[in-house]
Amino acid sequence: MYQKYLTGVIGDPVDNNPSAVIEQAAFDAMKLPWQYLILQVKQEKLKDAINGLKALEFVGFNVTMPFKQEIIQYINNISHEAEIIGAVNTVSINNGMLYGENTDGKGFLMALQNEKVSVLGKKIALIGAGGAARAISVELLLAGAKDILIINRSTEHGKKLEADLNSYFPCKAHFCVFNKDIDIPNDIDILVNATSVGFENPNEFPDINYQSLQSKMVVCDVIPNNANTMFLNKAKEKGCKTISGTLMLIYQGALSFNIWTGKKANINIMQNALNNTLFYKK
Ligand code: NDP
Numbered sequence: 517m518y519q520k521y522l523t524g525v526i527g528d529p530v531d532n533n534p535s536a537v538i539e540q541a542a543f544d545a546m547k548l549p550w551q552y553l554i555l556q557v558k559q560e561k562l563k564d565a566i567n568g569l570k571a572l573e574f575v576g577f578n579v580t581m582p583f584k585q586e587i588i589q590y591i592n593n594i595s596h597e598a599e600i601i602g603a604v605n606t607v608s609i610n611n612g613m614l615y616g617e618n619t620d621g622k623g624f625l626m627a628l629q630n631e632k633v634s635v636l637g638k639k640i641a642l643i644g645a646g647g648a649a650r651a652i653s654v655e656l657l658l659a660g661a662k663d664i665l666i667i668n669r670s671t672e673h674g675k676k677l678e679a680d681l682n683s684y685f686p687c688k689a690h691f692c693v694f695n696k697d698i699d700i701p702n703d704i705d706i707l708v709n710a711t712s713v714g715f716e717n718p719n720e721f722p723d724i725n726y727q728s729l730q731s732k733m734v735v736c737d738v739i740p741n742n743a744n745t746m747f748l749n750k751a752k753e754k755g756c757k758t759i760s761g762t763l764m765l766i767y768q769g770a771l772s773f774n775i776w777t778g779k780k781a782n783i784n785i786m787q788n789a790l791n792n793t794l795f796y797k798k
Contacts, residue, residue, distance in 0.1 A: 522572060523776055524553035526565055527580030534740065534790060535578050538769045541789030542781040550575075550777070557583070566590050569609065576608035576776040584618075584647055591616035600684050601654045603647055606772040617775055620648060621655030623768025624708075624738070630767070631759050633706070633734050636660040641700055643722050644710035645673040645691075648738045652710055653677065657685045665704070667724075669694045669711075699728040707751070708736045714745045721746035731755030740765040762790060 525535050536552045543550040555577075557565040562583055569577060579587045584603040588594060591604060592613040598604050604616035628635060640661050642649050645668035653664050664681065666689060668674030674691040681689035692698075700707055707729070713722050714737070729735065735751035736759040743760040751758050766786045773781040 520549050520551040522551055522553065522574045523576050523578075524551075524555045524569075524574065525578040525580055526555045526557045526562075526569075527583060528556055528558060530554050530556050530580065533580065534765060534793065535580075535769055535772075537789050537793050538766060538786040539773060541785050542770070542773050543777075545782050545785040546779065548777060548779075562586060563590065566614070570612050574609055576606065576772075578772055579605050579607060581647075588616065590614060597621070597654060597658065601651045602680070603651065605651075605768070606775055608775055617771075618651055619768040619771035619775070620764070621651035621653075622771055623766075624652045624736070624764045625655050625659055626767035626771070627759055627763035628706075628734075628736070630763065631734075631757070633757070633759070635706065637662050638705040639663055639665070639703055641665045641667060641704045641707045642710050643667045643694060643708065643724070644712075644738075645670070645677040646710070646712070649708075649710035650677055650680075652708060652738070653681055653689070654684070657681065657688055661688075663688045663690065665701070666691045667694045667698060694722075696723045697725045698723075699725045700733070702728070702730055704733060706734045706736065707756075708738070709745075709747045710738050712739075714739045714747055715741065718742055719746065721750060726750045726754060729754040729756055733757075734759065736764075737761045738764060762787075766790065 536554050539552040587604050594616040598618040601618045606617045606619050608615045666674050678689045678691035713720050733756050735756040737745050737748050738761040739745050740761045743762045748758040770781040
């Protein structure tokens with residue numbers, strides 16, 4: 517029996533990681549002899565795990581929490597975007613050399629493109645300043661967004677993202693503290709929930725003033741396990757076009773698939789596979 521081409525995801529925790537479902541479905545649909553494994557790696561074992569993946573001749577792997585930043589020290593070549601973001605979620609291995617990319621923000625952009633939403637010259641408000649917010653804001657600015665308002669609970673994280681973005685894209689990022697019932701300025705074109713609020717508990721949503729939303733705004737969520745978050749539902753009630761984090765998940769996975777196989781993933785197959793998992797709430 518031939519050895520399959522091996523890929524997977526490393527992280528901790530990795531239970532219920534949806535990437536295995538969507539990537540394996542895409543491999544199988546194209547009859548590629550590839551396998552995607554869910555690999556739990558303890559914090560202190562990251563280096564050993566990477567050496568193990570090399571020894572087992574993995575073609576590549578995804579990286580999830582808590583290793584997206586820490587992995588960088590083991591990468592031989594990192595993409596320009598991943599370097600600015602400061603995190604890697606997709607690694608390919610070639611002759612024992614590791615190449616690191618970040619497909620999270622690009623996946624978000626592709627979800628917008630899929631919905632015919634352009635970011636060129638647009639004003640963005642982003643709630644959150646963690647890894648997802650960082651990846652999304654870098655790709656939005658690289659794609660020509662006019663400026664980004666970072667709304668975050670902790671001043672420390674918000675100011676750090678503001679400073680990092682402004683060092684690459686001068687004067688494009690502004691920070692403001694996330695206070696309860698905060699108004700979204702009426703000149704915002706695209707509003708993004710890039711916090712984890714709504715992930716564990718589907719009844720939770722960012723506590724903004726939803727009355728300040730305007731129907732011309734496009735409202736997006738990053739929450740990957742629920743296409744109908746309370747956040748998006750509240751925006752829909754105000755007449756806004758909405759885009760879910762499940763689409764971002766699919767597209768970031770499709771980009772990883774392309775990096776490893778050189779082929780274009782079938783988005784519908786990935787979407788159907790995700791729809792059929794318990795992880796995904798329709
Ligand atoms: P981080 O832990 O890096 O950042 C979390 C962010 O959420 C921080 O800005 C934090 O604010 C904020 N936050 C958390 N709880 C609250 C709260 N109760 N009220 C206000 N703000 C809060 O996580 P990530 O950025 O990596 O992930 C964020 C979400 O994005 C997760 O749900 C993850 O699943 C999702 N994600 C989705 C992807 C997709 O493909 N759809 C890809 C990657 C991530 P503070 O700085 O104050 O702590």
